[in-house]
Amino acid sequence: MSLAIPLQVVDELAELLGRTAVLSAHSDLVVFECDGFVIEKTCPDVVVFPTTTEQVAGVVRICNRYGLTFVPRGAGTSLAGGCLPVGGGVMIALTRMRQILEINLRDRYAVVQPGVVNIWLTNALKGTGYHYAPDPSSQGACTIGGNVATNSGGPHTLKYGVTVNHTLAIEAVMADGSIAQFGGPTEDPVGLDLVGTLVGSEGTLAIVTKIWTRLTPDPQGVRTLLAIFDSVDDATGAISEIIGVGIVPAALEMMDQGILVAIEAASHFGFPLDAAAILLIEVDGLEAGLDRQRDQITQICTQAGAREVRQARDAKERQKLWKCRKTAFAAVGRLSSSYCTQDGVVPRTKLPHIQRRITEIGAKYGVRIVNVFHAGDGNIHPVLLFDERNPQEIANVLAAGGEILEECIAIGGSVTGEHGIGVEKISLMTKLFTPTDLDAMRRLRQAFNPDDRLSPGKMLPTAGACGLEQRHPGRRAAL
Amino acid sequence: MIDALPISETLSPTTQDELVVAVAEACRTRTAIYPVGGGTSLDYGLPAKAPGLALSLAGLKRVIDFPARDLTVTVEAGITLAELDALLATEGQWLPIEVPQAGRATLGGVVATAWCGPRRYGWGQVRDYVIGISAVDGRGLPFKGGGRVVKNVAGYDFCKLLTGSLGTLGVIAQITLRTKPRPAQSAIVACRFHDWAVAEKRLADLVASAIRPAAIEIVTGPAWNDLLPPTTPAAAGWLLVGLDGSDEQVSWMIDQLHAEWRAAGVTKSETIEPAGAAALWSRLTEFSAGADPASTPCPLAVKASLRPSAVVEFVRLVLEIDPAASVQAHAGSGVVVVRFADFPAAAVSRGLIGRLQPAAAASGGRLVVLSSTHTSELTRQAVWGGVTAADTWMRKVKTQFDPENLLNPGRFVY
Numbered sequence: 001m002s003l004a005i006p007l008q009v010v011d012e013l014a015e016l017l018g019r020t021a022v023l024s025a026h027s028d029l030v031v032f033e034c035d036g037f038v039i040e041k042t043c044p045d046v047v048v049f050p051t052t053t054e055q056v057a058g059v060v061r062i063c064n065r066y067g068l069t070f071v072p073r074g075a076g077t078s079l080a081g082g083c084l085p086v087g088g089g090v091m092i093a094l095t096r097m098r099q100i101l102e103i104n105l106r107d108r109y110a111v112v113q114p115g116v117v118n119i120w121l122t123n124a125l126k127g128t129g130y131h132y133a134p135d136p137s138s139q140g141a142c143t144i145g146g147n148v149a150t151n152s153g154g155p156h157t158l159k160y161g162v163t164v165n166h167t168l169a170i171e172a173v174m175a176d177g178s179i180a181q182f183g184g185p186t187e188d189p190v191g192l193d194l195v196g197t198l199v200g201s202e203g204t205l206a207i208v209t210k211i212w213t214r215l216t217p218d219p220q221g222v223r224t225l226l227a228i229f230d231s232v233d234d235a236t237g238a239i240s241e242i243i244g245v246g247i248v249p250a251a252l253e254m255m256d257q258g259i260l261v262a263i264e265a266a267s268h269f270g271f272p273l274d275a276a277a278i279l280l281i282e283v284d285g286l287e288a289g290l291d292r293q294r295d296q297i298t299q300i301c302t303q304a305g306a307r308e309v310r311q312a313r314d315a316k317e318r319q320k321l322w323k324c325r326k327t328a329f330a331a332v333g334r335l336s337s338s339y340c341t342q343d344g345v346v347p348r349t350k351l352p353h354i355q356r357r358i359t360e361i362g363a364k365y366g367v368r369i370v371n372v373f374h375a376g377d378g379n380i381h382p383v384l385l386f387d388e389r390n391p392q393e394i395a396n397v398l399a400a401g402g403e404i405l406e407e408c409i410a411i412g413g414s415v416t417g418e419h420g421i422g423v424e425k426i427s428l429m430t431k432l433f434t435p436t437d438l439d440a441m442r443r444l445r446q447a448f449n450p451d452d453r454l455s456p457g458k459m460l461p462t463a464g465a466c467g468l469e470q471r472h473p474g475r476r477a478a479l
Numbered sequence: 480m481i482d483a484l485p486i487s488e489t490l491s492p493t494t495q496d497e498l499v500v501a502v503a504e505a506c507r508t509r510t511a512i513y514p515v516g517g518g519t520s521l522d523y524g525l526p527a528k529a530p531g532l533a534l535s536l537a538g539l540k541r542v543i544d545f546p547a548r549d550l551t552v553t554v555e556a557g558i559t560l561a562e563l564d565a566l567l568a569t570e571g572q573w574l575p576i577e578v579p580q581a582g583r584a585t586l587g588g589v590v591a592t593a594w595c596g597p598r599r600y601g602w603g604q605v606r607d608y609v610i611g612i613s614a615v616d617g618r619g620l621p622f623k624g625g626g627r628v629v630k631n632v633a634g635y636d637f638c639k640l641l642t643g644s645l646g647t648l649g650v651i652a653q654i655t656l657r658t659k660p661r662p663a664q665s666a667i668v669a670c671r672f673h674d675w676a677v678a679e680k681r682l683a684d685l686v687a688s689a690i691r692p693a694a695i696e697i698v699t700g701p702a703w704n705d706l707l708p709p710t711t712p713a714a715a716g717w718l719l720v721g722l723d724g725s726d727e728q729v730s731w732m733i734d735q736l737h738a739e740w741r742a743a744g745v746t747k748s749e750t751i752e753p754a755g756a757a758a759l760w761s762r763l764t765e766f767s768a769g770a771d772p773a774s775t776p777c778p779l780a781v782k783a784s785l786r787p788s789a790v791v792e793f794v795r796l797v798l799e800i801d802p803a804a805s806v807q808a809h810a811g812s813g814v815v816v817v818r819f820a821d822f823p824a825a826a827v828s829r830g831l832i833g834r835l836q837p838a839a840a841a842s843g844g845r846l847v848v849l850s851s852t853h854t855s856e857l858t859r860q861a862v863w864g865g866v867t868a869a870d871t872w873m874r875k876v877k878t879q880f881d882p883e884n885l886l887n888p889g890r891f892v893y
Contacts, residue, residue, distance in 0.1 A: 196639025
């Protein structure tokens with residue numbers, strides 16, 4: 001395969017970064033053709049691995065000089081195609097910028113490079129009484145830079161907030177190759193909240209090269225409950241009731257029978273395979289009153305129809321439960337060769353409704369759907385199973401997924417709670433937002449990324465090209 | 480109250496459509512627009528100079544939706560904080576953001592200024608609560624971001640962009656908030672300190688304490704003199720710890736805090752009795768605006784944002800510059816509000832720009848002016864501090880949303 005960009009560029013990049021930090025052979029590049037969203041694939045022309053902010057800036061300046069597009073990438077765990085190098089170009093992999101630069105317990109923050117894996121920070125904090133709160137299921141692999149790009153959540157963000165609530169400041173390389181710092185290790189930065197604006201911008205406004213993040217004190221006590229239901233309706237009803245009476249647990253997750261079977265086969269935890277759904281509920285905080293909260297939740301679940309509510313015996317069992325939950329997507333591999341997960345959000349009182357509709361939509365398209373999701377904040381994750389070799393199945397999965405998300409919009413929700421728009425959900429943006437909303441978003445992008453060389457083809461629909469009518473995994477050659 | 484603005488007229492739209500029309504018409508005639516909520520923060524920012532019109536949001540105060548069991552509420556921007564609080568209280572909920580003059584201050588104004596009080600330590604800031612926002616930009620075009628669900632990453636986060644933008648990117652019309660269950664119990668535990676080094680020790684201990692305070696406040700100066708019984712020798716200041724939670728949680732924290740302090744050698748600490756605590760919360764909320772009846776005329780009020788560990792040193796510097804200054808530090812969050820008693824105009828460049836701003840910067844933080852009678856001294860450097868690389872990008876954003884610079888011109892950082 002011939003390179004779509006001049007060899008001279010590769011040489012310049014190699015001169016800047018060293019030969020071992022530049023990949024340009026097709027066999028190397030194919031690893032980077034997609035992220036966790038496997039339905040669309042495009043190879044970058046070059047992948048570079050800078051280790052410093054100045055190197056990132058240098059790469060961007062080279063790209064600008066040659067008019068090339070460039071896209072940042074962390075661990076590539078995005079489920080929405082956020083790392084897809086649309087149109088090829090230069091991929092800036094930040095995984096070698098992986099130092100924890102500072103941990104300051106007195107002032108409750110840490111400074112990390114974007115390639116630091118989420119769990120590394122919490123591991124580095126073990127024994128200090130602090131942790132890093134956002135805990136996406138992929139936390140063993142995903143990077144904090146990627147978390148910032150997508151404003152990642154996770155089970156415990158129900159109580160503790162998502163990435164943006166923990167991000168104090170950002171240093172970034174801008175699309176013009178300059179370096180800027182937004183905010184600092186203190187609260188209330190002066191001027192516009194560009195930190196809050198950059199978090200969740202999916203790598204389309206700037207390339208984050210350093211992050212100042214809040215540290216969260218470990219809870220004094222924790223109670224982890226497993227509530228077992230014979231009906232999905234009863235389970236979702238219990239969720240609405242818990243939130244409705246004003247209890248905000250640390251985490252409140254639902255897994256239905258379909259996913260439980262897969263998790264059980266992988267983990268041998270001892271989940272009851274005849275249960276229609278289970279809720280994994282955790283309350284934490286001060287020991288004082290924790291048992292009362294646990295009892296209150298137990299009572300609500302029982303009244304809602306739970307056949308059994310039991311508490312994790314000890315820390316070991318709790319950890320095992322969470323491991324089961326967080327490896328649920330991996331366990332799906334036992335059910336199907338390919339899957340696509342949706343990320344809709346509904347008002348929490350609408351959970352019973354959306355869950356019924358998901359079942360109906362699955363039946364309508366003949367698509368098997370299993371469910372594992374962040375129930376407490378109304379963030380659903382229906383997992384649609386398919387065989388990537390069967391074009392009809394793919395068409396059905398895309399149609400069913402689209403219909404589920406349209407239903408989320410219809411009942412006052414959103415199409416993505418934590419995965420992002422990426423390339424996957426671009427066509428849904430016009431359903432969520434008006435033309436003037438989208439115009440305002442385009443103008444924001446224009447302010448930061450006027451030539452649209454940074455992560456083109458993401459998040460915002462372009463005029464005349466609305467959404468993808470995909471029938472099979474596209475493996476597009478670089479344009 | 481809006482005498483502070485160079486305006487020829489005040490428009491008071493009563494619907495969002497009327498608001499769009501009003502902004503669009505002003506844009507057509509290139510007339511500067513000063514959005515006004517309750518008018519409680521008109522002296523915040525640089526003094527307005529360009530003649531224009533005031534756009535009062537006071538008539539836009541409908542409750543659009545309050546699905547209480549979803550813990551969200553959607554309201555128009557002109558609702559006052561007191562009205563919002565009364566609404567949320569009907570369902571045992573609240574917005575844990577404390578704002579001075581809540582009977583006048585509007586939610587739109589609170590979001591535009593990103594103002595928050597002592598409870599920010601335990602409950603978070605305004606930016607953490609806004610989940611949906613609608614506004615009208617400087618071309619008269621309405622736009623929105625976010626939505627009505629508590630978790631949402633669809634599109635750019637205009638909630639964050641507009642929170643704290645001082646009405647310079649769009650006139651905020653409607654806001655959706657996440658709400659919180661109102662805690663059953665609140666208390667304040669206090670101890671005095673005679674030595675500032677001891678104060679820093681207490682603060683550092685609190686960060687590692689088993690309790691989870693809602694607020695960690697340090698107060699000193701004449702505005703607080705009557706607060707607690709005087710002592711001999713006179714205390715340097717007071718450390719006030721606000722606690723929220725269930726009855727069990729709050730009583731446990733009270734006992735635990737007294738015990739931790741005793742173990743650390745604090746000889747006297749007290750739990751403010753409930754009536755006193757409510758009054759004290761109110762004073763801790765009102766102090767920054769000088770709305771507290773005990774407050775004295777103030778030539779200069781500033782807010783510094785610092786690393787929490789730098790708070791005590793900064794307060795000492797303040798007291799060196801003006802021993803009669805009154806200070807309230809949200810010490811856990813590193814935010815210090817100072818109301819100077821004696822700060823002549825001539826001291827703005829020497830004391831404010833020459834000493835206080837560099838002290839904040841040394842901690843990685845900033846210092847801004849909240850209000851001042853020395854209007855002729857209020858330059859961009861004095862009010863907002865120096866220009867950084869980030870300002871370049873703020874200006875580019877401003878140009879996209881308000882190309883003619885009509886929204887609150889000349890008052891913010893650009």
